[in-house]
Amino acid sequence: MRRMSPPPYLVVGRAQLLGLPGPNDDPITAEAVGAAIGDEFAVEFDPPSVVHGAALDTFDRRLAAAGLALYHLSDPAGQRLVLISEKGGEPLTTPIADARWPALVSALPAGGIRDALAPVATIRALMVLDGQTHRLRQGALRNEDRKILVRFELVEHATDAAASTWLSVKPLRGYGNEARNAARLLAAAGLCPVKPAPVVPPRDDTGARQIRIGRSAPATKLLVTEWSAYLATIRANVAGVLDDVDTEFLHDLRVAVRRTRSTLKLGRPALPEGVSEHWEPAFKWLGDLTTPVRDLDVYELGLPEMAGWLVAADADDLQPFADQLRRHRSAARRSLVRGLRSARFRSTLSSWEDTLAELSGSAPASAPKLTVGTLANRSIGRAYRRVVRDGAAIGPGSPPEALHSLRKRCKELRYALELFAPVSDDTARKRVVSDLKDLQNVLGRFQDSDVQQQTLYGFAEQMRAANAPTRALLAMGELVAHLGTDQQRARADFERAFARFSRPAGRDRIHLVRTGR
């Protein structure tokens, strides 16, 4: 039998955790606690109850990263959420009924926990990551007025564990002396302090990966490492997309697909014949499969902000538009789910995995012998030149398509900079990325406004044909006007952002990034 650790939600705030000195000692009992301190205080324990504690976090562990731990505790008396901060202080608790996980923070009861979690979890759903069941007895030390001065929680052994028992002694505000006295008496009876479990358990590293590779290493080694990580991300997010847990699963899956596609393109010179030709279309199919739902997700997520743009219309006027979005999303999701459950999807991923295994083995004689350094130099240089060339060609009369195309070139450069980060001059790369981000931001605002206007026209046409209320169409008209203004602003910002990116200092930095010196 394994020896359990005390549940982290047991000791929070100013409570003290006590345990037994040796593993073979008799378990702590309510009677033993009463005998140890009963001469000075009245001690009472409730009958034992089974408490299940489910640890909750977002898929990407945002709560843990913010130093927060959230538990959903269930016992016969009811259910509650407990939010603990590793900074200390008393935990926040709130009763909860009929909780169904995963759930967005907006589905939690109004109050302190929801307020604290909203900026941390944002649009990610809370999911159950782990669960533990303990047999627990609540106890209290009371004075002659039967006022509770100190609370006890006695964790009795669970069925699958050795006889590990713990007693938490929790002083109530204003009654610290009584708690200290009780702890002193319990220590005299043989109990000793136990280090509580960390509030936020150590988490798997989901942060930025550090790849150690030299410029002289084969380029395929770097590419395979990156692609393997992207493949793992795609696989990890499929279940969340199928279950429609939150919109970020699809977003993360798409980013991994897009990066794979982009690095396939960048890696062409280093790959054996046929690899890029086969896999670029395969990942394009996968990207295209996910696009319709993501586009609609972006609309749905942006609706509250869009409602804030309205001047003449009321936010409620957009409801028919929201309904229309939902209908379209349901239909698009059916296609997406069919695609992700298809044999084609499964075989694409498994064949890709086989290809990665082959590429990481001994390279065929026909494969180019390109090093990471050479590929970095070529890829970054080529991507940079294309951004500068296409950007310089944009003038006041250029069509929106020219800016859209430049945005794609910028993404390619961005992926190249990220791919070759392990062999680049870090300071120069960060400065280049900073300028590039600014340019991408301007181009993103321009294109998003353009596409959203076109899509809104399309939706409005459909809704008009379906006799949607005039107020809804007029409200959508206001949105189009707002987007039009945004687009003009972004267009006006373009010259500044591009000039900043393409200035001579940027060129020098790109040289440093390409050559690693």
Next chain:
Amino acid sequence: MKVLAMYNIKGGVGKTTTAVNLAYLAAREGQRTLLWDLDPQAAATFLFRVRPRVKGGSRALLTRGRSLAAALKATDFEGLDLLPADFSYRNMDLELDDTKKRTRQLGQLISTLSGDYDIVFLDCPPSISLVSENVMHASDLLVVPLIPATLSLRTLEQLTSFVAEAGGHQPQVKAFFSMADRRKKLHRDVIATLSRDHPHVAQTIVPALSMIEQMAEQRAPVPAFAPRSRAAISYEQLWAELRPS
């Protein structure tokens, strides 16, 4: 942090039972809640089984000789703390009179706890005094229990005028009928007239119930010891109506 004061110029109208029950309900739904028993009679303090004593008395609090935080006591209910009454509070008016910004002192004291609590309830003594003026300035909402009697309207109007004349920050005022007896025609008539004509009167009516009187025996809020009782349901309805958004 929101501050709700249970206030009426008259005594014996149900201020303490309202404060205790609403504070319990706020804490039960997860709000970090404090109840300050400002009444030297210490009824709320008694109901929570806490000793009615603050070291140094009201003078120590008002002169900052003792912080409010140091005087707090946890109740037996999770998330609900009490700042106990002390017999010295009977002199609080005089002590406030000796301070600078004498009508703002309680508000300033309460604001020192703004990071610790989501909601603060004040159980006020029945009077119009400097303490009352402080309560006006400190509160977001005055909750006024009214016994349905002919003088209720006059009491409410006196109170709303007092608030209007206080100047500066003015709390919202919400009265509700407390200790109502539907068997009495007078009660029915007053409730009908005032509920119809007065914008400050809540819809919830808390009847005169023996369960509420039993709070003194049980020394606990009604929803804690009789959660399915009519009294508990009345206070839940009242809280649903008064809960700050």
